[in-house]
Amino acid sequence: MSTKKISRALAVAATALAIGAGAAYAAQPAHEAHGGPGGWHGHFMKELTQLHDQLKLNADQEKQWQAALDTMKQGHEAMRANHEQMKNQFKAAQQQQILDLNAMASAHQQIEQKDAQLRQQTTDAWLKFYNGLNDQQKTTVSTALKQRFAKMESRHEKMRERWQQHHGAASAPAASQ
Numbered sequence: 001m002s003t004k005k006i007s008r009a010l011a012v013a014a015t016a017l018a019i020g021a022g023a024a025y026a027a028q029p030a031h032e033a034h035g036g037p038g039g040w041h042g043h044f045m046k047e048l049t050q051l052h053d054q055l056k057l058n059a060d061q062e063k064q065w066q067a068a069l070d071t072m073k074q075g076h077e078a079m080r081a082n083h084e085q086m087k088n089q090f091k092a093a094q095q096q097q098i099l100d101l102n103a104m105a106s107a108h109q110q111i112e113q114k115d116a117q118l119r120q121q122t123t124d125a126w127l128k129f130y131n132g133l134n135d136q137q138k139t140t141v142s143t144a145l146k147q148r149f150a151k152m153e154s155r156h157e158k159m160r161e162r163w164q165q166h167h168g169a170a171s172a173p174a175a176s177q
Helices: 003-015 022-027 041-057 057-091 103-132 135-175
Strands: none
Touching: 003 022, 041 057, 041 135
16 A cells, blocks of 8 residues: 555544544444444444543534534435435346446446545544644544554454455365365
8 A cells, every 4th residue: 555545544534533434334324334223333423422521622622523423424324325326226227138337337436426525524524623622632532543543453453364264274175185
């Protein structure tokens, strides 16, 4: 991964205030993405509430927090609607004898552009909030993000290990034959 991509990824993650897997959150309903009502979404909202409580916001900061939270929630709902629309368009397209791959690709690209705008609006709202924090509050946010990054890396490492074990075990019998 290039330095530019790594920097962008870290900037998006950091400015999204512990959203971490925000794209997954925004792209899918929580019950579909993480095994049942509440699931990942409930855990995520609990983490955000804990962070909010630790920050001890003043009235102006509280307004910015609520604006960022509302922007994130609205973006999430809009992205869900976009993906439902795309799913319906693809279902309709499949009814044609000859698929119009150009139209399908165009529809997908339009949805991706809309989603990118929604993600940027969320990032901008969280940045506006973050920029209004004092140094102590920014340190609290930074600590929470670092902990979240460490948890994410640990989960990814466990997933890699399971994948390697599964594929290593699957290929071993084939190699011995």
